[in-house]
Amino acid sequence: MTTHPTTGGASSDHNSGVDALIAQVGVDGRRLVQALALLREGGWWTLADLVRETATSRRTIEALLRELELERDRARDRFRLRAPDSVKSQDIDAVAAFDPADPVGHLLPRHHGVVAELADLIARAPRGRHVLDHVAATADTVVRRALLLGARFRLAGTRVLCVGDHDLTSLAVALIHPGVEVSVADIDERILAYIAAEADRLGVAVRTRWADLRLGLPASLREHADLAVTDPPYTPEGVGLFxxxxxxxxRDREQGRVLLAYGASERTPALALKVQTSLANLNLAYEAMYPDFNRYHGAEAIGSAADLYVLRPTTKTWPAVAARADKYGTAIYTQGPQSVEAAAPTLPADAGPLLTSADPQLLVGDWPRAALPGVPRVKLPTWLAKPHATDPERVAIAVPLGLEGALPRMLLATRAHRVDALLHEPVRDLDALQAVLAPVYELAADGRHLTATRVPAPTGDAARLVRRVLDSAHSRLANTWRESLIKARGSLTKNQARGLIAAAAPWSAEATVLELPLHRLRELPGAITATLAANAPAPSTDPAPAPAMDAAMDAAMDAAMDAAMDPA
Incomplete structure (x- = not known):
């Protein structure tokens, strides 16, 4: 190991530069004193570790290090004080005695096995996507979130919803509180597949649903949970939307809570104010705020840390949510083409000729006002929320930049003979998209223009059943599947059909086709085929409900789902 001394603006026995820096930041100088206390212990540090441990921005820590004489191990990108005992400050000896209380830190030793499991899960998880502002939380943080839920709330019989879950909070909650029903809504197909696979491996239940929150929350998750946890993009628009x-x-508008992770640099209070204003616009009560509760592998600009808010809705919250939820726009991230600072995207210049050749009977999305005047239009959230009132033969969809992940759902949301989709960039993997949609469409792409042509009705029982289910994409999947299965097999009761479906696809409960992650859409044809061939379960010994009551129950369930999917 080769080490190199580095001298900053102050010598080891004269701390005028350090003292001046601490004085310059005023009462916030405690952060620097804490960093000095850690360095004076004599151990090696990386910049990332010191930033995260002190919850102090990288710029501030770098300013401190410039005033110190350091010994550097460049091979391992780490440093330590050259003469720890020579660094003095009047506050340094007292700083450890006044650390802010961690409400659940004392519980961590009892759950060291779960912490180790989460550390492994986080290490193996799909890499974060910077355009989605992904930064992984530490294993300690994720477990402490789950512990705080149990320490603060009665969890018996409750449901927890993770609104976005790159941090894998859902798995921590399921491991520590196995009686809690946990659900995840996320835009990242890789994360949804990973959570589902790891939940199966660990023997815990986590329901996964695909969602681009700019288009709405999945129907099966609306008014569903008692507690919600979210760690959104750290912009006013992102925090407000999530x-x-x-x-x-x-589901409980009086007792429900939202736990929000949000952090800002100590250097940017104005940004924190903008985010808190977006929360104030939702008329929420701040029930608690735990400073620097969340720690991250990255996000050094904000000290690799974020506060944890406990938010409670008021009677004024719900009108505010109804008025604002669909108005945040698509630019909600801090970086990339969907960032709040990116230029607003416009449709490609070939939109006009495409519309002329496609001759659509319905326009979906934000087409130019001058395009095809007189042709009916519908917004994308409405298109995905409920079946269109008419049954058009030809549809044209304008796919917004950054919402390409919704394309399979946009196509399955209609029974049109032909759908023309105009994107901002070509489809990256047409073969993979075709494999998912093969039971319904034949796809062709010409640059940014995608054409989906409906294939003829299939003839085999399995293919017909798959087609019938996919053609009812807005309806509850299990209900359509059950009725189609009974019709195909002829001798099944409703309870037997339900049992076959639950055995083949336990993940289908309460979902619609449009909510399923892509890995479940790929599994769906095989699962449907399996229910056609499987032996029917033995009839139940419980008294069967009267036929009229059974039909009424099914109708009520379908009506409830239809109502949930109708934003009006």
Whole structure:
């Protein structure tokens, strides 16, 4: 190991530069004193570790290090004080005695096995996507979130909804509180597949649903949970949108809570104010705020840390959510083409010729006002929320930049003979998309223009059943599947059909086709085929409900789902 001394603006026995820096930041100088206390212990540090441990921005820590004489191990990108005992400050000896209380830190030793499991899960998880503002939380943080839920709330019989879950909070909650029903809504197909696979491996139940929150919360998760947890993009628009969707997922409007992770640099209080203003616009009560509760592998600009808010809705919250939830726009992130600072995207210049050749009977999405005047239009959230009142043969969809992940759902939301989709960039993997949609469409792509042509009705029982289910994409999947299965097999009762479906696809409960992650859509044809061939379960010994009552129950369930999917 080769080490190199580095001298900053102050010598080891004269701390004028350090003292001046601490004085310059005023009462916030405690952060620097804490960093000095850690360095004076004599151990090696990386910049990332020191930032995270002190919850102090990288710029501030770098300013401190410039005033110190350091010994550097460049091979391992780490450093330590050259003469720890020579660094003095009048506050340094007292700083450890006044650390802010961690409400659940004392519980961590009892759950060291879960912490180790989460550390492994986080290490193996799909890499974060910077355009989605992904930064992984530490294993300690994720477990402490789950512990705080149990320490603060009665969890018996409750449901927890994770609105976005790159941090894998859902798995921590399921491991520590196995009696809690846990659900996840996320835009990242990789994360949804990973959570589902790891939940199966660990023997815990976590329901996964695909969602681009800019288009709405999945129907099966609306008014579903008692508690919601979210760690959104740290912009006013991102925080406002994610919290609004989390609120729409609460079934108890009086007692429900939203736990929000949000952090800002100590250097940017104005940004924190903008975010808190977006929360104030939702008329929420701040029940608690735990400073620096969340720690991250990254996000050094904000000290690799974020506060944890406990938010409670008021009677004024719900009108505010209804008025604001669909108005945050698509630019909600801090970086990339969907960032709040990116230029607003416009449709490609070839939109006009495409519309002329496609001759659509319905326009979906934000087409130019001058395009095809007189042709009916519908917004994308409405298109995905409920079946269109008419049954058009030809549809044209304008796919917004950054919402390409919704394309399979946009196509399955109609029974049109032909759908023309105009994107901002070509489809990246047409073969993979075709494999998912093969039972319904034949796809062709010409640059940014995608054409989906409906294939003829199939002839085999399995293919017909798959087609019938996919053609009812807005309806509750299990209900359509059950009725189609009974019709195909002829001798099944409703309870037997339900049992076959639950055995083949336990993940289908309460979902619609449009909510399923892509990995479940790929599994769906095989699962449907399996229910056609499987032996029917033995009839139940419980008294069967009268036929009229059974039909009424099914009708009520379908009506409830239809109402949940109707934003009006």
């Amino acid at each position: 919290v609004a969707r989390a609120l729409s997922g609460l």
